[in-house]
Structures are given as C-alpha cells and as structure tokens.
Amino acid sequence: MHKLTARILGVLVGLLAIVGFFVEGEHLMGLMNVDLTLDLIRVVLAVALLAVGFTRASARAARTVIAIVGVMYVVMGAVAFFDPTMFTLLPTGFTGFDIGFHLVVGIAAIVIAAVPDRTAGARSSTRSTPNRTV
Numbered sequence: 127m128h129k130l131t132a133r134i135l136g137v138l139v140g141l142l143a144i145v146g147f148f149v150e151g152e153h154l155m156g157l158m159n160v161d162l163t164l165d166l167i168r169v170v171l172a173v174a175l176l177a178v179g180f181t182r183a184s185a186r187a188a189r190t191v192i193a194i195v196g197v198m199y200v201v202m203g204a205v206a207f208f209d210p211t212m213f214t215l216l217p218t219g220f221t222g223f224d225i226g227f228h229l230v231v232g233i234a235a236i237v238i239a240a241v242p243d244r245t246a247g248a249r250s251s252t253r254s255t256p257n258r259t260v
Contacts, residue, residue: 127238127241127243127244128185128188128189128192128238128239128243129178129179129183129185129188130179131179131188131192131235131238132175132176132178132179132188132191132192133175133176133179133180135175135192135195135231135235136171136172136173136174136175136176136179137172137176139168139171139172139175139195140168140169140172140173140175140176142154142158142160142165142168143165143166143168143169143172145160146160146161146162146164146165146168147160147162147165152218153218153221157221157223157224158221158223158224158227159216159218159219159220159221159224160218161215161216161217161218163215163216164216167198171195171198174191174194174195175191175192175195177191178191185243189239189243190239192235192238192239193235193236193239193240195232195235196231196232196233196234196235196236196238196239197232197236198232199228199229199231199232199235200228200229200232200233200236201232202220202228202232203220203224203225203226203227203228203229203232204229206219206220206224206225206228207225210225
C-alpha cells in the first residue's frame with residue numbers, strides 16, 4: 127500500500143512540478159501556485175517518492191518518505207495560511223485552493239504513513255519453508 131501511495135503521490139507532485147516550469151508568473155488554471163521555488167521543492171519530493179515507489183526500497187522507507195512529504199505539505203499549507211507568499215519565496219503567492227490542497231494532501235499522507243502495511247506481513251507469512259528431514 128505504501129509503495130503504491132508513493133507512486134501515485136510522486137506522479138501527482140511530479141506533474142505539478144513539470145507543468146509549473148511552463149506556467150511561471152501566474153497561477154495554474156487560476157487556482158494553483160507554480161512559482162519556481164515551489165516547482166523545485168516539488169521536483170525533489172517527486173523524485174524521493176518515485177524512488178521509493180518504483181525501486182526495491184522497503185515499505186518502511188516508503189512510509190518514511192510519505193510521512194516527510196506529508197509533514198512538508200502541512201507546514202507549507204499552514205505557513206501559507208498566515209503568509210501566502212511564504213516570506214516572499216513565492217512571488218505569486220498561494221491561493222485558498224493551494225492552502226487547502228496542501229493541508230488535505232499533507233494530512234492524508236501522514237495518516238497513510240501511520241497505517242501499517244498489511245500486504246508486507248501477508249507476503250512474509252505465505253513464504254514456503256523447505257521440509258527438512260533429519
């Protein structure tokens with residue numbers, strides 16, 4: 127479950143970053159901030175998520191990265207609630223949609239990271255053990 131979440135979240139964050147590189151100086155569809163600073167942060171987060179989602183990284187590594195991304199999104203949403211330009215790092219500033227999006231995605235990521243991965247336990251319990259004859 128965590129690796130799948132990392133893949134989905136990584137693709138979503140990565141797409142936002144890529145699109146953001148082509149729509150500088152305004153909001154994406156009038157809703158989302160796509161300033162260069164935010165796009166660079168999104169690229170780093172997307173690479174981390176995709177790395178644990180598509181490689182042989184452990185489920186624990188995926189949970190950790192998802193939790194870190196979740197905390198970062200919640201912090202960005204909370205800071206932007208009080209200062210939409212995040213202390214002038216984002217010239218066009220967060221919109222209300224941005225703030226809500228970051229808070230919802232961040233909280234969801236933290237909750238998902240906190241849930242134990244049942245599929246990892248199921249896989250380990252179905253492994254066959256060789257019969258040993260003495």
